[in-house]
Amino acid sequence: MSLDIRYPIGWMFSLFGVILVLFGLFGDKQIYARSLGININFDAGVGLLVFGLVMLLLAWRGSAKLKAGSHTATKA
Amino acid sequence: MNLTAIDWVIMFLYFAFVLGIGIFLKRFMKTSTDFFLAGRSLPAWVCGIAFMAANLGAVEVIGMGASGAKYGIATSHFYWIGAIPAMVFVGLFMMPFYYGSRARSVPEFLRLRFDEKTRAFNAISFAVMTIFSSGISMYAMAKLIQILHILDLPVAKMGLPVSWSFHLSIFISALIVLGYVFLGGLTSAIYNEVLQFFLIVAGFLPLVLIGLKDVGGWSGLKTRLPETFTHSWLGMTNPHNNPLGVEWFGLVMGLGFTLSFGYWCTNFLVVQRAMAAGSMTDARRTPLIAAVPKMFFPALVILPGMIALALPSQHQAVTVNGVVQMQSVSEDGKGLIPVKIDVATGKPALDRDGKPVLDYDLAIPNLLLHYFPTGILGLGLTALLASFMSGMAGNVTAFNTVWTYDIYQSYIHKGASDKHYLHMGQFATIFGVLFSIAAAYAANRFNNLMDFLQLVFAFVNAPLFATFLLGMFWKRTTGHGAFAGLLSGTAVAALHHGLTLPQGDSIGIKGGWIAVLHNYPSEMAQNFWTAIWAFVVCFVVTVAISLVTKPRDEKELVGLVYSLTKKPSEEHLTWYQRPAFLGVVVLVLALVLNVIFR
Numbered sequence: 001m002s003l004d005i006r007y008p009i010g011w012m013f014s015l016f017g018v019i020l021v022l023f024g025l026f027g028d029k030q031i032y033a034r035s036l037g038i039n040i041n042f043d044a045g046v047g048l049l050v051f052g053l054v055m056l057l058l059a060w061r062g063s064a065k066l067k068a069g070s071h072t073a074t075k076a
Numbered sequence: 077m078n079l080t081a082i083d084w085v086i087m088f089l090y091f092a093f094v095l096g097i098g099i100f101l102k103r104f105m106k107t108s109t110d111f112f113l114a115g116r117s118l119p120a121w122v123c124g125i126a127f128m129a130a131n132l133g134a135v136e137v138i139g140m141g142a143s144g145a146k147y148g149i150a151t152s153h154f155y156w157i158g159a160i161p162a163m164v165f166v167g168l169f170m171m172p173f174y175y176g177s178r179a180r181s182v183p184e185f186l187r188l189r190f191d192e193k194t195r196a197f198n199a200i201s202f203a204v205m206t207i208f209s210s211g212i213s214m215y216a217m218a219k220l221i222q223i224l225h226i227l228d229l230p231v232a233k234m235g236l237p238v239s240w241s242f243h244l245s246i247f248i249s250a251l252i253v254l255g256y257v258f259l260g261g262l263t264s265a266i267y268n269e270v271l272q273f274f275l276i277v278a279g280f281l282p283l284v285l286i287g288l289k290d291v292g293g294w295s296g297l298k299t300r301l302p303e304t305f306t307h308s309w310l311g312m313t314n315p316h317n318n319p320l321g322v323e324w325f326g327l328v329m330g331l332g333f334t335l336s337f338g339y340w341c342t343n344f345l346v347v348q349r350a351m352a353a354g355s356m357t358d359a360r361r362t363p364l365i366a367a368v369p370k371m372f373f374p375a376l377v378i379l380p381g382m383i384a385l386a387l388p389s390q391h392q393a394v395t396v397n398g399v400v401q402m403q404s405v406s407e408d409g410k411g412l413i414p415v416k417i418d419v420a421t422g423k424p425a426l427d428r429d430g431k432p433v434l435d436y437d438l439a440i441p442n443l444l445l446h447y448f449p450t451g452i453l454g455l456g457l458t459a460l461l462a463s464f465m466s467g468m469a470g471n472v473t474a475f476n477t478v479w480t481y482d483i484y485q486s487y488i489h490k491g492a493s494d495k496h497y498l499h500m501g502q503f504a505t506i507f508g509v510l511f512s513i514a515a516a517y518a519a520n521r522f523n524n525l526m527d528f529l530q531l532v533f534a535f536v537n538a539p540l541f542a543t544f545l546l547g548m549f550w551k552r553t554t555g556h557g558a559f560a561g562l563l564s565g566t567a568v569a570a571l572h573h574g575l576t577l578p579q580g581d582s583i584g585i586k587g588g589w590i591a592v593l594h595n596y597p598s599e600m601a602q603n604f605w606t607a608i609w610a611f612v613v614c615f616v617v618t619v620a621i622s623l624v625t626k627p628r629d630e631k632e633l634v635g636l637v638y639s640l641t642k643k644p645s646e647e648h649l650t651w652y653q654r655p656a657f658l659g660v661v662v663l664v665l666a667l668v669l670n671v672i673f674r
Contacts (some may be wrong), residue, residue: 003100005122005267009274012093016086016278016455023082023451031449035286041451044282051278 004063010056017049079226083454090275090458094256094465097267101260108497111261112477113180114352118263122270123358124365127349128373129269132276133213133467137377137460138220141443142436144374144381145413147319148305149673151381152374156308157332160367160666162340164659167363170341171350172644173548175359177635180351182344183482189547189636191555192486197562199482201536202344203475207508208529210471211515217464218245218516224441226457246516249461253469254509257476258502262352265473269349272462273369279452279459280376286447287383300386309674321578321598330604334611338541345474356644360655367662371669377440384412384439387446410434412442468512476504527585531573538607539565539614546618551630551637557622565614572609578602 024042032039105111143151179185183202187195219242221227227241236244256264291297298306304319311317312324320327340346340363350362388411415424416435425433444456480501489496519526543562546553577588578599587602596602634640646654 003097003104003267005097005270008093008097008267009271012089012271013274013278015089019082019085020451020455027082027451031451035447035449035452036290038286040282040286040447040449044278044452044455047282048278051274 004059006055006059006062010052010054010059012052013048013055014052017045017047017052020045021049079229079453080450082451083457086454087458087461090462091252093271094252094268095259097271098256098259098264101264101267104263105259105261105498108480108494108501109180110263111498111501112473112480113348114261114263114266116352117354118266118352118358120353120358120361121365122266123349123353123362125273125369126266126269126352127346127362127366128370129273129276129466130265130346130349130470131467132269132273132463133209133470135213135216135467137276137463138216138437138440140374140377141381141384141440144378145385145411145434145436145439146381148301148382149374149378150304150308150318150320151378152308152669152673153320153327153331155371155374156666156670157328158336159340160371160662161332162336163363163367163370164662165337166341166347167350167360167367168655168659169638170544170548171360171363172356172641173636173638174347175351175353175356176641176644180481181477182342182347183478185636186543186547186558187482187486189633190553190558194543194555194559194562195482196487197559198540199478199486201533203478203483205533205536206345206471206475206478207511208515208526208533210468210475210508210512212519212526212530213464213467213471214246214249214512215516215519217249217461218242219520220437220441220460221245223438224445242520246513249465249468250509250513253465253472254505257469257472257509258505261501262348262473262477265469266349266352268469269466272466275455275462276459277376279456280380282452283444283447283456284376284379284383287380287387287443290447291383291386297382297386301382305382305385307674308670315597315601320600321596322601322604326601326604326608330601330608334538334541334607335604337545338537338539338607338611342540342544343537344478345470348474348477357646357649357655360644361658364655364658364662368665371662371666380443381436381439384443384446385410387411412446413439414442472505472508472512475508476501479504479508524585531585534603534606535566535569535573535610538569538610542611542614542618546615546622548636549638550619550622551633551639552622552627553618554622554625554627556625557618557620560621561614561618564617565610568613569606569610572606573602576602576605 020041022045024039024045027041029039104115107115109115140151140154143154173189174182174185177185177188179188181199183195183199186198222242222245225241227244228238231238231241231244234240256268260267288294288297291300294306304310304317309324312322312327315321315323315326322330346363350359353359353362413434413436415432417424441460444453444460448456480497484500484504485492485497539562542565543558546561547558571590573587574590575588575592576594576596577583577592578586578596578601581587581599583589583592586599596605630640651657
């Protein structure tokens with residue numbers, strides 16, 4: 001199929017990550033009383049961002065490989 | 077504190093991605109194979125995650141959290157005993173026939189192997205079952221949204237009465253699922269299941285981590301809960317000594333063998349995900365890959381239930397009009413788990429001994445509201461919604477395939493063009509969703525009707541695995557034998573249920589409606605033994621009738637029966653890439669988990 005699912009996963013999680021990191025940095029800090037004083041938005045946001053970027057990286061590598069593969073195939 | 081804009085942004089972004097995937101895939105839906113079987117072209121890891129996530133619906137997430145709070149770590153038997161061995165079996169031994177026969181559905185396989193009537197019986201009961209399952213999933217979601225008051229504020233802003241949050245949840249979820257399945261077919265459903273899987277992990281992992289930190293880790297949890305709650309095999313020699321109320325034999329044979337193999341090996345909802353794989357090796361790897369996240373999922377769904385029970389707090393967080401408030405749970409609640417409120421009277425529901433009944437289904441939602449501030453709360457709630465939708469979409473895609481190939485093409489309109497069946501599939505998606513909505517409202521109106529239907533489905537499913545086992549591994553099995561076996565197995569399941577009753581239950585939907593010959597220590601024990609009886613009777617009857625009916629020509633059974641089929645070639649794979657090796661690794665891991673949490 002011509003859609004690599006890693007792209008949408010990567011984009012969505014990176015986006016969620018950025019939103020939560022920014023909110024964790026600049027948002028109201030009092031809300032973290034319920035989460036044991038941990039800035040859980042920032043922490044989880046970093047995790048999501050890293051996961052999203054890894055997915056995007058894998059997808060880019062995958063499509064680069066595919067292109068290289070089809071290139072050599074046409075040559076041959 | 078409000079369910080603020082940021083929570084809504086996350087939720088809407090998720091919906092946008094889900095529909096976006098459907099819209100993007102629309103252009104690739106050219107043949108019925110694209111729509112129903114994802115063109116048989118997906119990579120193994122995608123199919124594997126979908127194989128697991130299609131089953132990750134409302135029942136799984138909410139139900140397993142509830143069971144975690146009710147029974148403790150013993151709930152993980154539903155994974156380590158009740159799923160992993162069956163997933164390994166379907167991958168290694170059954171997938172060669174499902175994928176290799178080029179059958180497009182499980183009922184179609186039954187027609188190839190047996191005959192038309194066996195297929196019709198399976199196709200029709202399965203189609204009805206999927207509609208009701210997706211309806212129940214939708215109903216459970218709408219009910220949860222109502223109880224947590226998630227949509228109260230938007231509904232109030234639209235000037236509608238609060239009760240409309242129920243209708244709105246059903247309408248929106250149905251529309252989204254319809255949208256992406258209609259546009260992108262099975263590919264779209266599978267892709268979204270993968271997305272949903274990661275989202276569920278992303279939403280629940282922080283919850284578990286923070287909860288564990290609060291109770292002092294696993295060792296802290298151990299000191300706060302009764303011993304049987306943190307040991308899965310403790311007291312299993314006697315049903316009265318463990319929270320499940322089952323003894324090890326009933327557990328291993330009932331859950332581990334008949335129920336679990338019956339589900340994972342014959343249910344088209346999951347098997348369809350493996351059929352979408354690009355090659356035989358990938359199809360066989362699909363359930364094995366699925367088994368890896370599956371065996372660690374208890375940490376994400378069962379543990380929160382246990383944490384919710386262990387917390388000392390007598391308070392629960394409730395959102396009223398979008399504002400989260402801490403409300404005191406009545407004295408009788410345990411941890412974060414409140415007493416169930418009887419809808420009719422508005423008073424706490426009581427069991428037969430006059431003790432209040434706890435609403436275990438709220439274990440996970442209450443834990444989310446307890447720890448999560450706005451921001452990640454949006455992510456957690458979106459994860460919850462995602463799980464409901466993935467359960468629904470799984471049923472809808474299985475329904476439209478079985479309807480189109482096994483009912484419409486077989487009995488209503490044969491020999492039309494492929495385009496015709498593609499359109500029928502899209503059309504079936506629409507009325508499948510409409511029927512599901514009707515089922516959701518029926519569940520809301522007649523609670524007993526749903527219990528009754530689920531019981532009937534349990535009877536129909538109980539003997540299925542015996543039929544497949546004999547069909548695939550004994551070439552002498554005949555169509556008449558299989559059909560008679562299925563009918564008698566179903567009848568025996570009903571009979572067994574009518575003659576036995578779990579302790580403490582009253583006669584009726586719980587059993588004993590013919591006469592009470594035997595009392596089981598728990599409903600679970602009764603369930604497991606119903607399945608065992610159905611399996612044994614189906615097995616014996618199938619063998620007996622097969623021996624007196626005319627066997628099929630062996631030439632017709634090539635590719636359908638083990639002894640007549642060439643083993644899939646794996647010469648080109650190095651040893652660690654072979655499905656058998658992966659299967660052994662998975663089984664060893666599951667064994668290790670059982671030993672650690674024994």
